[in-house]
Amino acid sequence: MKGSKSRNVLPGFGLSLGFTLFYLSIIVLIPLAAVFFKTAELSWSEFWSTVTNARVVASYRISFFTAFFAGLVNAVFGLLIAWVLVRYRFPGKKIIDSLVDLPFALPTAVAGIALTAIYAPNGWVGSLLAPLGVKVAYSPIGITIALIFIGLPFVVRTVQPVLQDMEKETEEAAVMLGAYRLRTFWKVILPELMPALLTGFALAFARGIGEYGSVVFISGNMPLKTEITPLLIMTKLEQYDYAGATAIALVMLVVSFLMLLVINLLQWRMNRRTVSD
Amino acid sequence: MAGAVTVHTNEEASKRPKHITESAPVKWLLIGIAVLFLALIVLLPLASVFVEAFKKGVGVYIDSITEPDALSALKLTLIVALIAVPVNTIFGVAAAWAISKFRFRGKNILITLIDLPFAVSPVISGLIYVLLFGAQGFLGPWLDERGIQIIFAVPGIVLATVFVTVPFVARELIPLMQAQGVQEEEAAASLGAKGWQIFWKVTLPNIKWGLLYGVILCNARAMGEFGAVSVVSGHIRGETNTLPLHIEILYNEYQFSASFAVASLLVMLAVVTLIVKSIVEWKSGQQKPVEKTV
Numbered sequence: 001m002k003g004s005k006s007r008n009v010l011p012g013f014g015l016s017l018g019f020t021l022f023y024l025s026i027i028v029l030i031p032l033a034a035v036f037f038k039t040a041e042l043s044w045s046e047f048w049s050t051v052t053n054a055r056v057v058a059s060y061r062i063s064f065f066t067a068f069f070a071g072l073v074n075a076v077f078g079l080l081i082a083w084v085l086v087r088y089r090f091p092g093k094k095i096i097d098s099l100v101d102l103p104f105a106l107p108t109a110v111a112g113i114a115l116t117a118i119y120a121p122n123g124w125v126g127s128l129l130a131p132l133g134v135k136v137a138y139s140p141i142g143i144t145i146a147l148i149f150i151g152l153p154f155v156v157r158t159v160q161p162v163l164q165d166m167e168k169e170t171e172e173a174a175v176m177l178g179a180y181r182l183r184t185f186w187k188v189i190l191p192e193l194m195p196a197l198l199t200g201f202a203l204a205f206a207r208g209i210g211e212y213g214s215v216v217f218i219s220g221n222m223p224l225k226t227e228i229t230p231l232l233i234m235t236k237l238e239q240y241d242y243a244g245a246t247a248i249a250l251v252m253l254v255v256s257f258l259m260l261l262v263i264n265l266l267q268w269r270m271n272r273r274t275v276s277d
Numbered sequence: 278m279a280g281a282v283t284v285h286t287n288e289e290a291s292k293r294p295k296h297i298t299e300s301a302p303v304k305w306l307l308i309g310i311a312v313l314f315l316a317l318i319v320l321l322p323l324a325s326v327f328v329e330a331f332k333k334g335v336g337v338y339i340d341s342i343t344e345p346d347a348l349s350a351l352k353l354t355l356i357v358a359l360i361a362v363p364v365n366t367i368f369g370v371a372a373a374w375a376i377s378k379f380r381f382r383g384k385n386i387l388i389t390l391i392d393l394p395f396a397v398s399p400v401i402s403g404l405i406y407v408l409l410f411g412a413q414g415f416l417g418p419w420l421d422e423r424g425i426q427i428i429f430a431v432p433g434i435v436l437a438t439v440f441v442t443v444p445f446v447a448r449e450l451i452p453l454m455q456a457q458g459v460q461e462e463e464a465a466a467s468l469g470a471k472g473w474q475i476f477w478k479v480t481l482p483n484i485k486w487g488l489l490y491g492v493i494l495c496n497a498r499a500m501g502e503f504g505a506v507s508v509v510s511g512h513i514r515g516e517t518n519t520l521p522l523h524i525e526i527l528y529n530e531y532q533f534s535a536s537f538a539v540a541s542l543l544v545m546l547a548v549v550t551l552i553v554k555s556i557v558e559w560k561s562g563q564q565k566p567v568e569k570t571v
Contacts (some may be wrong), residue, residue, distance in 0.1 A: 010462050010463065010466055011471075012375075012476075013375060016374040017375040019371045020387070024387075034405050034408040035405060037415070038408050077311070080307060080311050087298065088307075099315050104494070107521050110544060113528050113537065114540070115322050118321055124325065168293070172297060206396060210401070212503070213521070229398075230504065246408060249404055252398055252401060256396040264389055
């Protein structure tokens with residue numbers, strides 16, 4: 001461990017940090033601050049009545065619950081996929097591994113129309129479910145499916161490295177002490193994976209709350225039923241209600257910042273764990 | 278000290294003694310569920326794009342992607358990516374250099390700030406520029422007097438895309454450069470190398486694969502961004518429509534085949550992105566043993 005003095009040998013600190021701060025300020029921070037300034041133009045009661053309007057509250061509920069359920073589904077199946085990819089060898093594993101990243105690389109609008117085509121009542125999967133009375137597209141289930149698609153890589157890619165680095169010895173010890181495989185999983189493996197799993201869930205959830213492109217096609221956009229909060233902001237903008245749109249945006253921003261804080265705390269705890277190991 | 282380095286032990290982890298792995302039926306059941314889930318959620322949508330695109334024949338497909346509006350959307354998408362990607366690449370390298378090679382207070386806050394655009398809904402990413410530069414915006418009247426239009430024009434689309442893609446290159450490079458440390462650069466400096474020389478001859482060769490992957494991901498997002506661009510574009514056909522917006526317009530006009538035909542172009546972009554990712558992983562995996570001997 002060398003002292004901080006030796007690091008000053010390298011040039012470019014002022015230039016690179018200065019440019020970084022300048023760029024972040026003009027591209028990210030000042031524009032984001034505009035949301036706060038614009039909202040400040042509203043009186044408190046105007047703000048409150050905008051963000052607690054029945055249609056707006058319904059949209060919070062839809063966005064929250066669909067993102068939450070999608071996060072749960074992804075936590076279960078994302079863990080399963082990470083497990084299969086780390087622990088087993090089977091033909092086509094490389095392709096499966098690449099497929100996991102597809103939602104990161106595929107534009108959201110394309111995902112939106114493709115999922116709608118499949119899950120619409122006349123689509124490949126939708127037509128199988130329609131006789132059973134299950135309506136996927138144009139219902140909250142459709143929104144959830146779109147958010148499962150968007151959030152899946154977050155869980156897999158957060159859990160995978162932790163699972164990979166897990167010591168065999170702990171599992172060996174559990175077996176020697178007479179634990180069955182399933183019990184070993186619940187009592188030894190799962191607790192170890194929990195911080196990573198929670199981080200993945202939180203990332204998928206946060207992304208799901210703000211997601212727009214993949215959802216608008218499949219949701220049907222019915223006020224009070226399948227209207228998500230980002231769409232409501234969009235609608236207000238199209239009606240030139242900038243103050244209203246901004247007030248709702250402020251609520252979403254605060255939620256996003258809180259999620260970011262939670263994720264950072266989780267990651268910090270994860271890192272501390274691996275370092276102390 | 279470099280405890281953060283994660284070594285890929287892919288093959289070793291999947292070779293496990295019998296007593297700490299599952300029985301064959303359980304193993305194949307789990308693989309089956311994973312494959313089925315991915316097929317339903319990821320593979321099927323991908324396949325449906327091509328099926329829908331060619332539903333009315335190859336002629337319609339080719340017409341849809343060569344009509345003037347589609348071509349101008351493609352051109353705009355390329356222009357936007359050509360501005361947003363280099364700008365954010367320079368930013369990413371600068372930010373990663375400052376964060377990984379020096380110590381200063383508030384570093385973690387800076388990293389969080391770089392991540393901020395990931396946490397913001399795409400719709401809000403567009404909204405903020407409307408609030409700044411729109412007709413009703415803070416700078417709107419000033420810009421209007423000078424005849425400069427940003428919102429509902431190309432500059433707005435570029436700005437929104439730049440905002441959304443800020444973190445990509447930086448996020449790839451920061452952990453990579455932190456893991457690599459400063460020894461090699463310090464050695465070069467003590468041998469008399471100047472700043473840019475150190476960067477081009479020592480740092481860049483070490484980070485090239487991570488940099489390439491960051492650039493590719495940044496590009497995929499820049500070309501595919503929908504929500505943020507949708508807010509600032511104004512949807513003027515042939516003028517302010519990017520490929521994703523063009524897809525939406527065709528879809529809402531019930532021109533499904535045309536819509537999916539244009540979408541298939543973006544699917545190919547995504548597939549190329551994933552292929553490059555695999556190559557990068559393979560290449561950097563090859564590079565690793567050399568690094569470890571240092």
